[in-house]
Amino acid sequence: MTEQRVLIxxxxxxxxxxxxxxxxxxxxxxxxxxxxxxxxTQIKAHEPNLCLTDMRLPDGSGIDIVRFLQKEYPQIPVxxxxxxxxxxxAVEALKAGAYDFVSKPVDLPKLRDLIQTALKLTSGEKSQRPKATDSTLAQGRILGSSPAMQTLKSTxxxxxxxxxxxxxxxExxxxxELVAHEIHLQSPRQKAPFIPVNCGAIPENLMESEFFGHKKGSFTGAVTDKQGLFQAAHKGTLFLDEVADLPLTMQVKLLRAIQERAIKPVGGLEEIPVDVRILSATHKSLEHEVAAGNFRQDLYYRLNVIKxxxxxxxxxxxxxxxxxxFFLKKIAERWQMPAIKLxxxxxxxxxxxxxxxNVRELENILERASxxxxxxxIQAEDLQLPQMHSTQQPSSVQPQLVRPVQLSAPPELINPYSSQPPHHINTNSTEPSWTPHTDEVAERNMIIEALEQTRWNRTKAAELLGMSFRQLRYRIQKYELDTH
Structure with missing residues (x-):
């Protein structure tokens, strides 16, 4: 292996x-x-594998080095x-294209970790990284060849x-999250954990423990030491989804962890160094949240180094x-259906x-239509698209459901955990008991009743419900009734 060279x-x-x-x-x-x-002169003569530069130099600054490399030698990390x-x-350098930064006095163990990670960009490991080819579609890699997606993939x-x-x-x-995961998979951190967390889903009183961990006995119920999300993502990537939902008290602590590159568990006395790359996302406008006083400006600048x-x-x-x-192929494989066409x-x-x-809605529409x-x-009427103008712009509200909710039984009679059906299926009626708009809870109970009445003969149960055999098979799998 060729010896690697670093310019100091x-x-x-x-x-x-x-x-x-x-x-x-x-x-x-x-x-x-x-x-x-x-x-x-050294860069032009030797093309090193990595550059380490001080910010303050007699005839310029480290930013000048960063910009030169980005323009002339983008393959060399600095x-x-x-x-x-x-x-x-440091933020200015990162915006200009620097790989990372270290602060004086230099922490040598941290510096060694940085160098080892950076050199993976120019080592043989680079050729071993997974690429977004057809063979990796099942892993959820990014799809699309439109100009917008070509630009996104390049970025x-x-x-x-x-x-x-x-x-x-x-939106x-x-x-x-798929984009965040792709950044991780193409980075030198690809073999380390990618930890996604929905910031809006964690109760406020548990946030500090979830992010930073806790020590045994630090609060009621803390019967053992627990690692937090930062420690779980050590050497890897922590993806903060819906970061705008973080309360202000947690934003202060998150800012400190990012700046110091260290965390202190709840009940702990010492800070623990962590090596984590932070990616964040939200469907809200962080600029508006900052202006409204809901999001700290200093944290916004730390997270929004690159947008x-x-x-x-x-x-x-x-x-x-x-x-x-792609989605139709995935749906057919998941539910063991024949190939589905449009x-x-x-x-x-x-x-x-x-x-x-967006893409999530497309997948839901196709699963329903299948x-x-x-x-x-799939015919046009199977799509059941909401009646809206094709050029309508999204609002701040959530998208419409593909189908309206219509209960086939009074709400008080529907119990998803009950062994009793919500209402009796009339076996003598020529009208179908099931319709495409039946509520899922009622639908599950109706299917159970029909199967029990037909002694789990799926063909007869489908006829009784007024649906096709394939539709019934799909729902049996969907509601996990296939254990009988």
Missing amino acids: IDDEPDIRELLEITLLRMGLDTLTAGNVEEAL AVITAYGSMDA IGKLARSQAPVYIHG SGSGK LKVPPLRERQDDIELLAE SLQARHMLLSYSFPG TLCEDNT
Whole structure:
């Protein structure tokens, strides 16, 4: 294996010597420069695998080095060394394209970890990273060849090379978590954990314990030590979904953890270093939340070092058919159905619909239509799209449900845990007991009753309910009734 070379750029000889000794002990070759001019000469002559540069240099700054590398040698990662407490300078460097930063006085173990991670970008491990090919579709990799998605994929590739926090903005259902996961999978952290957390789903009184862990006996119910999400994501990526839902008290503690790169468990006395890349997302406007006083401005600047927009589905209509084919294949495999096709009219209807619920809505529509269609072909009427203009823009409210909720029995009679059916199915009636708009709880109980009345003869139960055999089989699997 070719020896890897690191360029150290600092105007202080003592610092250069300390860093050089550290790198030589790691088995790395070193080059040194005392100013911007010498650094550019070394880069052009030797193309090192990594650059470490001080922010303050006699004839310029570390930002000048970062920008030069981004323009001329984008494959070379660069980390900057900042004065203690100079987070603004570090953020500026990250925005310019720096891979990461370390603060003075330099913590050598942290520096070694940074160097080892950065060098994976230019080592043989890079060629072993998974790529988003057809063979990985089942893993949920990003689909789409529209101009908007080509731009997004290209940007993801660039962001994966950095350690900078990324704020992912997009509408509900547009795939923000999938984008965050893709950044992780293309990064040197790909073999470490990717930990997604919905910030709005954690009770406020448990947030500190969930994020930072706790010590035994620190509060009632803390019978053992517990690791938090930061520790679980150590060496990997922590994805903070719906970060705008964090209460202000938790925002203060999160800001400190990000700045100090350390956490203190509830009831703990010592801080624990953590190496975590932070990705965050929300469907809300963080700018508006800051202006309204609901989100701290300093935390916003720490999270929003790089902003990435995920395009809504209406801006990538060229991808709708590809996504539809993928979802239909997944649905057929999941429910053990024959291959499902879209009629020409159904395709045209999907292409003219605005999808306020984005990709998630498309998948839900197709799953519903797959159970209603006949002869394995989805017709336009099977889609049951809401009546709305195709160019309608989404509002701040959640997208409409694909189907309205209509109870087939009084609400007080429906009990999902009851062995008694909500109402009796009339076996002598020619009218179907089931309709496409039956409420799911009532639907499950009706299916159980029909199966019991027919001694679990699925063909007769389907006839009794007025649905096709395939529709019944799908629902038996959906409601986990297939254990009888």
